[in-house]
Amino acid sequence: MRYIAPAREAVDPSVFGFAPLHDWGEYNGWLCNARWPLMDELNARWPQHASERFVAQTYELLQDGLHYEERIAQRGLIATREENWHDLFNAMIWLRYPSLKRALNKQQAIGVAKLGRRERSRPQCAQTHFDEAGVVVMVRDPALLTLWDAHDWHGLFWRCRHAWQDGSIALEVFGHALLEHALTPGKLLVGKALVLSDNVADPEHAIAHCAEWIAEGRVLRDPQELRPLPLSGIPGWPAGNNVETFHLTTACYQPLREGRHYPAPLRMS
Template identity: 40%
Template sequence: MPPDWPSSLFAESPWFAALRPTLDRLGWSRFPAAADWAAASAGHCTVSAQPLCFAPAPDDGLAYEERIWRTGRVATRPDNWHDAFNALAWLAFPRSKAALNALHWRHLAHDPPGRRSRARDAATLFDESGVAVVASDPTLLAALRDHQWATLFQRRRADWGRQIEVWVLGHALSEKALAPFRGIVGKCALLEVSPTHFGRPTVERLDWVDQALAARCDDDSLTQPGALPPLPLLGIPGWWPQQDADFYADTGQFRPKRM
């Protein structure tokens, strides 16, 4: 049996804001079948100009990222949330996901025997657990980098949605959002914008974020040391039901920066 399709959760939870335009456009009310994925992927392609296809991996001897680059096939198991969220991320962030695949391809030849290179490790980390943090006030991004959680989540609470916002790209994070638990951390690409950004429609803001993340993949800046600072996602206003002083005082979750 395919999993239940939580339409109300997708429509209401801030975790799925980045996927919502895609989900609304697809209009699915049940877990997607093979025909649904085929229809959804139509018109999308990789940087290598291969038409995108969400389907189970064939026995072709190709590694995951190499298969995407050479054939456009994104291994997608039936009735599997992890793979479903990966496919949805491809549809919501088409430039970014294609650029991540191209980054893997560029660095594939530099992999140490039996494991990934540091650059590909960083790309995989962002692919699985990445979020884009967009802010018009650089002091908010500085507070995140410095783990100034009281400033970011409590003193500047009213600025969320007006001067700072978060979009989830990582498909492992989306899967966790089906049943959130304390301690979930996103790895952040920090993007500074003009104040007018926040007055634009959601689709326009997401399109800008997709282009900006793709550029970060193209120039390898996401793979540099320190490029992906952590963000305890449950601290974001509205992302956890009870966010009182005791909640934010939990240093196991809101850890100070190491000196």
């Protein structure tokens, strides 16, 4: 069933105090005010050198005949629906992670040029999944990957809760649909993860590498590259996960499908 975001006036303000939305405090003026931000306010956040800008998605704009991704690649115009949570979160992701968004746009535009505006390749599907629900996960303890490989969610999120607090595993939320879904209290969120190993000390460094690999066409060539990660199991996320029973019974914890194997984590060295 397609998710329908609540109306702005119906959003429970408490959701902005929990992950993942509490990590976007610099945009609280856009998220918590009674009125929607104007397009000029969104564009005012771009650095001076940026080649993109947000434009209202109007009938007149769409008459250029371009695919959404083509319009960004050729004209630097990001069609944005006004008074729309999904597109507002997309704008926020563009502003925080422009290198990743540009890399995805480059590959999507290549796909459109090859297949046309109606067909979608497996790489395009992988890129879209990551764009909507992506997380970049940095794992320093290989034992955690063993648990993850087996979908041992009780082990990953309960027995090893400390790992999410001591830096053994960390993540950056990239998918704007994840932020939109978080507007509904108690909604169980599942991300689609690109995983990096090695001693990743700097999230910005990890993001830069992912952007480079995507732009070069080295990753996100198939949706099966992405690992599901039930984000609602992470300590501090708002799903009542501070009790063990959550990690034994919750619906977002799915068993490993027979024959499903995950690729090795990406390495920066």
